[in-house]
Structures are given as structure tokens and as C-alpha cells.
Amino acid sequence: MTAMETPEREADYRVPALQRGLTILGMFNARERSLSMNEMAERLEVSPSAVYRIVQTLVDMGYLQKAGRNAFELGARVISNGFAYIASRDIVEVAMPYLNELRDRTSLSCHLSIREHTDSLYLYRAFAPQRLTVNIPIGTRLPCHSTALGRVLLTALDEIELSQLYQHVRLDDYPPPAPRTLPELQQLITEDRERGWVLHRSDFSTAIATRIRDHSGKVVAAINLSGPDAVMDSPFAQEAFLAALLAASHEVSAALGHANTRS
Structure with a gap:
């Protein structure tokens, strides 16, 4: 296996949905405490529908919580x-x-x-x-x-x-x-x-x-x-x-x- 092939083989083991979910959690910081689903999708360079189920899963698990009609913030589980x-x-x-x-x-x-x-x-x-x-x-x-x-x-x-x-x-x-x-x-x-x-x-x-x-x-x-x-x-x-x-x-x-x- 060459060095050029290694990243592709490693990429085969990645879970895209998990990767996107962790990336979403990493978007929040002291300056950006609240984000809309459209903003998350834009930063991931995907459509809002592509992140909808991920965001809802994170909400259900307590890692995100609603902060308005179409806004989300880090949930109690992440903070605690x-x-x-x-x-x-x-x-x-x-x-x-x-x-x-x-x-x-x-x-x-x-x-x-x-x-x-x-x-x-x-x-x-x-x-x-x-x-x-x-x-x-x-x-x-x-x-x-x-x-x-x-x-x-x-x-x-x-x-x-x-x-x-x-x-x-x-x-x-x-x-x-x-x-x-x-x-x-x-x-x-x-x-x-x-x-x-x-x-x-x-x-x-x-x-x-x-x-x-x-x-x-x-x-x-x-x-x-x-x-x-x-x-x-x-x-x-x-x-x-x-x-x-x-x-x-x-x-x-x-x-x-x-x-x-x-x-």
C-alpha cells in the first residue's frame, strides 16, 4: 500500500453522520452560543435536510437543545x-x-x-x-x-x-x-x-x-x-x-x- 492509498483506506472506516454530529457540536463556542439549522448546514456545505436527523438526534440525547423557533444551543448533557x-x-x-x-x-x-x-x-x-x-x-x-x-x-x-x-x-x-x-x-x-x-x-x-x-x-x-x-x-x-x-x-x-x- 502506498502513502497515497492510506488516507482513502482510512476514510472507508469513517461514519459520516457521526463525523457531522461531532463537527456540529464543535461549532459552538463562547462567541457563538446559538446556531440555526441553516447555519450548521451551510458550514458543513450540505443541505438543511441532510443535517435535520443528526440535529434531532443530538436534541433527543441532550447534547443540543432548542433556543428559539429555529435556533439551537449546547444541551445540559454536554455542559454537565x-x-x-x-x-x-x-x-x-x-x-x-x-x-x-x-x-x-x-x-x-x-x-x-x-x-x-x-x-x-x-x-x-x-x-x-x-x-x-x-x-x-x-x-x-x-x-x-x-x-x-x-x-x-x-x-x-x-x-x-x-x-x-x-x-x-x-x-x-x-x-x-x-x-x-x-x-x-x-x-x-x-x-x-x-x-x-x-x-x-x-x-x-x-x-x-x-x-x-x-x-x-x-x-x-x-x-x-x-x-x-x-x-x-x-x-x-x-x-x-x-x-x-x-x-x-x-x-x-x-x-x-x-x-x-x-x-
Whole structure:
């Protein structure tokens, strides 16, 4: 195959409709927040009928929304997904030095996570190089209701939001101490929200987690300290580790712009 043939062969695998859809999304920017279907078609150098179904599909999926009789703008799905990705990267970059310092002070592993639907998604870990340690890889997803980090993340929701999130989720498939009914989960999260932190034991290990707030006061992430029961079992040790964890969460929240970090 020659160099001249390669682009043609690669072009055979392209999906024109997908290519046009992504191109349409890329037309919107800070200066051009709204476009008509005719304007989209003109820039694609096709007829309006050629982009009609693509635009309607993007509207149905939430990537575009109507902004007038014949005008469209970016939809909530693009905005929320985009900001969630950017925010998650910002949180990791901000939290990283504080979690590394927390690990060094306590000799325990620290993790950072955000909520995605009913899962706690692990974004960062400060790994404690000990023989007995808890090490959950980045990218791991665990059910929120069955972990300390996840329960902290659920405190960002009110009772109605929590009920809507779990209305079609079975909870009785998980072993204790995870809650097995929605009322039990709601009561547990109410207590967690008032306390501001969660202690959870499982598989010979203990984790203590607390929340991270952004500039608006919203709970946007959670951090934890986790280690073997042999290290964390005494009340004195738990009290010392909790104090260190709360101090780190205050620092991370402050770095994200949250002013009242002691609330």
C-alpha cells in the first residue's frame, strides 16, 4: 500500500453522520452560543435536510437543545459531562499534595473519589508502602452504599434525590453492614450527613472518610484513610486518624475555594 492509498483506506472506516454530529457540536463556542439549522448546514456545505436527523438526534440525547423557533444551543448533557470531567481533573490536582502529606503523616493509604450514579469512582490514591495496607486502584468503581467514601458522597443528596437515585436499585444483594432497604439507607445517610464523616469496617480493614466541598459549599468528592484493623482498631488511633483526615479535607476544600471549611 502506498502513502497515497492510506488516507482513502482510512476514510472507508469513517461514519459520516457521526463525523457531522461531532463537527456540529464543535461549532459552538463562547462567541457563538446559538446556531440555526441553516447555519450548521451551510458550514458543513450540505443541505438543511441532510443535517435535520443528526440535529434531532443530538436534541433527543441532550447534547443540543432548542433556543428559539429555529435556533439551537449546547444541551445540559454536554455542559454537565464537560464540567464534571474538568472538575474531576482539578480536584485530583488540588488534592494530590494534601493526600500525599496525609499518607506520610499517618502511614496509611489515602483515596479520593467522586460519585457517578450509584458508584464511587476512585480518582487518586496515595499508597502507603506497608506489608499490611489497603490499596484500591485508580478507576475502581464500588457501590456507594457499601463503602465509607460512597456514603460520604451520598450525603450531597437530599432525601428525595436519594430516593430517586435508588428507587430501582436492589440493596439486599450486599452483605452487612451495608443497608439492605431504602429506608435503612436514608436513615444511615442522614446520620452520616450530620456527623460529617463515616467509619466503615470490612474484610479485616477499616476506612474513615469525609467530604470535600467546592467554592459553593457543595460536596463534590470524598477522601479517606484506610488500613488494617490491627492498626486502626483502638479508639485512640481512630481519633488521631480522624483529626488528621478532617484537617486534610479542610485544606483541600479551602484550596477549591470553600471559605467556611469548619462547618
